[in-house]
Amino acid sequence: MRGEDLFNALGKIDEKYIEDAAPKKISFYQRAAFKWAVAAAACVCLVAGGYSVTSALTARDGDLPKIGYSIVIEGMGYEGTDELSMKNSDDINPWNEDVVLETLPVYKNLCYNEGKLSQTYFNVLDLKKQAEDLADKLGMSYGNTQISVSQGEEVYGFSLETEKGTVRAFPKGSNITVRESDFALIEKHMQTACNKSSDNETETGVYTEYSVDGEIFMAKTRSYYKGESIVEDIINFNMQSHYLTESGNYITGSSDNYLNGSEKIGDYPVISLGEAKEKLLRGEHISSAAESYVEGGEITEDVIEKADLIYYTVGNQEYYLPYYRFYVKSYSGDNDIQQYAYFYVCAVVEEYLGEITVFDGSFQ
Amino acid sequence: MKDIDIIKLYFARSEKAIDETDKKYGAYCICIAKNILFNNQDSEECVNDTYLRAWNSIPPKEPHNLRTYLGKITRGLAINRYKLYSAEKRGGSSAELVLSELEGCIPSGMSVEDTLDEKLLIKAVEDFLRRQSTEKRNIFLRRYWYCSSVSDIARDFSMSESKVTSLLYRQRHKLREHLEREEII
Known part of the structure; x- marks a missing residue:
């Protein structure tokens, strides 16, 4: 018996259950927008029932180019974590509260494709070549079984089946899935993806995510190559992280490379954590969580558990900008596991930021 | 149009049965197919196959609930099509x-x-x-x-x-x- 037998049996259950569970609202335009949002995953995308946040960054002087960006935050459900995940994960973010930063780089994503999942800077043939080059470098022979990775009509990656496993290329990274016994290939892929060798130092941590029930939902290892400065470490951690996940006898090594197909706009002055916290307390934040989710109904010092600095990278982002991310205590479920909602404050100095307009979302 | 009237059209072998089915339940069937296949064209083909299956099965069948009847056919056809694609290693489906x-x-x-x-x-x-x-x-x-x-x-x-x-x-x-x-x- 397999899962498919169960799936087939479910197909033959009493029709009254099927009828009761039928989706109540069906609109394909909505669905298309939603699928795109789901794939963006980091909750910074267009989605039904969300918040739309648009902003324009204007350079203070002629040194920095004038840029503008738009972000839409997911509204159904909210982005966050919980005490178990925090407690049982290593934190390898090179930024900490003692780090003093004057500027941080901002990047324009040349692959950005407004309102779409696919990132268009690379076409399918570019991605195919990337996948083939990677397979060649790893000594994985692929024959003629090239397959595009698509979501609907949109091709967003390219996959090669090889005798040792699968090689996939994306505009912003690559991954390989191989047997556990071929672990050396995973390490080689990580080095190849960043032009590094085994001599380069890495920072590695294990991240465990829990469900609201306290069950382990996912465990992965994250690594990045150490740079020569704290800013380089921050960029490597945020833009070029490597992940290792296991499934049965297979392992997948994924290498992000958000610098690929991105253009540095400039080094923008950034605010301190203290200044960011003041903005947070004044309500000048971006979040997929409403303040009503917060313990006590409003954000105060007491409900801010911790903060870190990250770049928004996941999904089809127009710009890669630094944000202070605050972990704010939110209402927990039935099992008393403390939940935290993420609230973001852009780390770029205020005068470089245009007016931020927040649209309370309704179905697009 | 009420289900019973659409079913009457099937019994009368009127092609209008398909049009009315599509009008009333097309979106529902496409939704099911698309969840499984994640592709517009394949989903539409799958739903067309559903209509053909319905045309060939009504009569003699006289579904008690037309929506669920069509949904079940769509789900079955979509999963068969999905299996074919997964054999071809086409991805993207949930x-x-x-x-x-x-x-x-x-x-x-x-x-x-x-x-x-x-x-x-x-x-x-x-x-x-x-x-x-x-x-x-x-x-x-x-x-x-x-x-x-x-x-x-x-x-x-x-x-x-x-x-x-x-x-x-x-x-x-x-x-x-x-x-x-x-x-x-």
Whole structure:
């Protein structure tokens, strides 16, 4: 018996259950927008029932180019974590509260494709070549079984089946899935993806995510190559992280490379954590969580558990900008596991930021 | 048009039956097909096949609930088409996730060759569903019957995605326990 037998049996259950569970609202335009949002995953995308946040960054002087960006935050459900995940994960973010930063780089994503999942800077043939080059470098022979990775009509990656496993290329990274016994290939892929060798130092941590029930939902290892400065470490951690996940006898090594197909706009002055916290307390934040989710109904010092600095990278982002991310205590479920909602404050100095307009979302 | 009138058109062998079916239930069927196939063109072809299957089966069949009847056909055709594509290694469908999640309800020691009485399995699954609250049952079926994404379910039930994920995890676990208790697995 397999899962498919169960799936087939479910197909033959009493029709009254099927009828009761039928989706109540069906609109394909909505669905298309939603699928795109789901794939963006980091909750910074267009989605039904969300918040739309648009902003324009204007350079203070002629040194920095004038840029503008738009972000839409997911509204159904909210982005966050919980005490178990925090407690049982290593934190390898090179930024900490003692780090003093004057500027941080901002990047324009040349692959950005407004309102779409696919990132268009690379076409399918570019991605195919990337996948083939990677397979060649790893000594994985692929024959003629090239397959595009698509979501609907949109091709967003390219996959090669090889005798040792699968090689996939994306505009912003690559991954390989191989047997556990071929672990050396995973390490080689990580080095190849960043032009590094085994001599380069890495920072590695294990991240465990829990469900609201306290069950382990996912465990992965994250690594990045150490740079020569704290800013380089921050960029490597945020833009070029490597992940290792296991499934049965297979392992997948994924290498992000958000610098690929991105253009540095400039080094923008950034605010301190203290200044960011003041903005947070004044309500000048971006979040997929409403303040009503917060313990006590409003954000105060007491409900801010911790903060870190990250770049928004996941999904089809127009710009890669630094944000202070605050972990704010939110209402927990039935099992008393403390939940935290993420609230973001852009780390770029205020005068470089245009007016931020927040649209309370309704179905697009 | 009421279902009974559409069914009359099928019985009268009027091609208008297909038009009316499409008008009333096209979106519903496409939604099911698209959840499984994740591709507009394939989904539309699948729904056209559904209409053909309905045309060929009504009469003699006279569905009690036309919507669910069409939904079941669409789901079956879509999963068959999905299997063909997965053999060709075409990705993007949520069906792969749904099937792998259901796989978790089966003990790892149970082999593919271990056969079972499907009728007993269906009855056990119905027993399990009957014991769930309406909301939990509907969420379970949205995932494992309609193959809806967790995000879509979270949106429709006004829950966070993590809550839906956790609820589904718990239900799969309970289903497995139930099947074990019933000595199905």
